[in-house]
Amino acid sequence: TPSTPESAAPDVGVQLFQLPWTSIAEECETTLGPNGFAWVLTSPPNEHIARDEWWASYQPVSYELETRLGTRDEFADMVARCDAAGVDVIADAVINHMTGQDAPGAGWAGTPYEHYEYPGLYTAGDFHRCGLTSNDDIQDYDSREQVQTCELVNLADLDTSSETVRGTIVAYLEDLLSLGVAGFRIDAAKHMTAEDVEAIVGALPEDTRIVSEVIRGGGEPIVPEEYAEFGEVFEFTYARDLAPPLESGVFSDPELEGDRPLHVPAGGAIVFVDNHDTERGEADVTYRDGPLYVIANALMLADDYGTPVVYSGYAYSDRDAGAPTDADGRVLGASCAGVSGPVEDYDDGDRTCVHAWTAIVGMLEFRAFAGDAPRLAGVDEGDAYGFEREGRGVVAVNVGAEPATVTIPTSLPAGEYRDVITGATRTVADGRVVFDLEPLGVAAIHIGAPTAGI
Ligand code: LAG
Numbered sequence: 001t002p003s004t005p006e007s008a009a010p011d012v013g014v015q016l017f018q019l020p021w022t023s024i025a026e027e028c029e030t031t032l033g034p035n036g037f038a039w040v041l042t043s044p045p046n047e048h049i050a051r052d053e054w055w056a057s058y059q060p061v062s063y064e065l066e067t068r069l070g071t072r073d074e075f076a077d078m079v080a081r082c083d084a085a086g087v088d089v090i091a092d093a094v095i096n097h098m099t100g101q102d103a104p105g106a107g108w109a110g111t112p113y114e115h116y117e118y119p120g121l122y123t124a125g126d127f128h129r130c131g132l133t134s135n136d137d138i139q140d141y142d143s144r145e146q147v148q149t150c151e152l153v154n155l156a157d158l159d160t161s162s163e164t165v166r167g168t169i170v171a172y173l174e175d176l177l178s179l180g181v182a183g184f185r186i187d188a189a190k191h192m193t194a195e196d197v198e199a200i201v202g203a204l205p206e207d208t209r210i211v212s213e214v215i216r217g218g219g220e221p222i223v224p225e226e227y228a229e230f231g232e233v234f235e236f237t238y239a240r241d242l243a244p245p246l247e248s249g250v251f252s253d254p255e256l257e258g259d260r261p262l263h264v265p266a267g268g269a270i271v272f273v274d275n276h277d278t279e280r281g282e283a284d285v286t287y288r289d290g291p292l293y294v295i296a297n298a299l300m301l302a303d304d305y306g307t308p309v310v311y312s313g314y315a316y317s318d319r320d321a322g323a324p325t326d327a328d329g330r331v332l333g334a335s336c337a338g339v340s341g342p343v344e345d346y347d348d349g350d351r352t353c354v355h356a357w358t359a360i361v362g363m364l365e366f367r368a369f370a371g372d373a374p375r376l377a378g379v380d381e382g383d384a385y386g387f388e389r390e391g392r393g394v395v396a397v398n399v400g401a402e403p404a405t406v407t408i409p410t411s412l413p414a415g416e417y418r419d420v421i422t423g424a425t426r427t428v429a430d431g432r433v434v435f436d437l438e439p440l441g442v443a444a445i446h447i448g449a450p451t452a453g454i
């Protein structure tokens with residue numbers, strides 16, 4: 001029996017989209033901590049406009065920590081409980097803009113506002129009014145100036161070059177840090193200059209984790225690399241590369257030596273199969289694809305590139321529909337206990353609970369044992385494909401509708417291993433492992449789960 005190596009430090013995150021703070025705290029204790037998730041990305045924690053659509057969260061009214069996902073006290077309690085469960089909290093920081101409402105109104109917590117007036121926080125002079133387009137909206141993504149100083153879908157664009165604006169944003173982020181959050185997703189980072197974002201996050205403690213959302217756009221002048229200088233960035237290219245082979249059955253290995261083309265260096269890359277925007281947009285494989293989505297996640301979690309974040313949201317047929325609420329508009333809590341995989345038919349509002357799926361949890365275990373072992377050249381046999389993480393584990397997938405077999409050479413010691421996906425026994429012999437795979441099946445073995453030597 002091979003000796004069990006030290007597990008790698010957990011690195012995988014999960015985006016719990018529009019899940020209330022009390023439920024995230026529960027998930028940290030029951031599912032995320034025990035299964036080795038390292039961090040959770042929450043939806044924005046600050047006061048937003050009072051509307052039913054999920055995207056109300058992306059229209060800040062104030063920096064009071066009162067939202068339909070929970071109160072300040074609930075947020076603080078969540079951070080403490082997740083921390084105790086070994087799970088860091090990363091908050092979604094919406095700092096590029098305020099609301100996009102032309103009419104005056106009051107926020108979720110009752111704070112009055114106008115499009116360019118936020119009493120006690122910002123006044124008209126704190127906003128860019130770019131004057132470059134007819135309505136001040138961004139129209140041309142090839143124009144750096146428009147993207148960074150005009151308005152993203154009418155959202156009042158903060159002048160993040162201003163010292164007073166920066167100071168107000170820093171005070172908000174410091175407040176969240178005082179409650180124990182580990183860091184921030186910087187929403188719409190592309191719409192602020194890298195210099196502005198760097199100045200803001202540079203005012204925070206050194207160990208604050210920063211993940212900038214900079215959607216890579218072909219030929220656009222603003223690139224994620226600019227923001228990788230002072231933190232991590234979401235690498236959108238990764239998800240774009242994942243889906244086509246799942247649909248065609250034709251796999252090819254990524255660049256296995258050095259940096260991947262059109263990807264930021266691995267150390268600063270956050271990768272994902274989809275997120276709340278791409279599942280409503282460019283993503284070809286989402287929760288709706290059930291087993292194929294499991295395969296996409298398994299390949300990401302098995303990979304040696306970047307830090308994965310699993311996405312866990314809710315089913316919807318209307319892209320604007322918010323998560324289910326009570327009569328007062330508070331988002332209902334939900335538990336993922338007992339959810340073991342995707343289902344065929346979701347009702348609108350059902351939580352997908354991807355982070356609780358057996359296959360995802362199994363791949364977290366695989367990943368912990370794979371550590372920093374390099375990914376080796378893969379084998380593509382018909383609709384099946386698989387690869388080894390050198391000496392640590394082997395993963396295989398079948399994207400076809402028929403059973404398939406793939407034989408992968410491996411340096412894992414001969415013996416029998418527990419498949420972390422199905423629980424079946426898989427045999428390594430003569431320097432190879434033969435995986436018999438169900439239609440749309442996944443299998444993975446690792447050096448930490450031998451059941452017998454041969
Ligand atoms: C993001 N990252 O850069 C978020 O991940 C993304 O979800 C946000 O868009 C966007 N940037 C602003 O933070 C979401 C929705 C939009 C929504 C926007 C503001 O995808 O649909 O726009 O949040 O709430 C909505 C309407 C627009 C309208 C705008 C202003 O769809 O038609 O112009 O609100 O009222």
Ligand code: CA
Binds near residue numbers: 148191
């Ligand atoms: Ca801006």
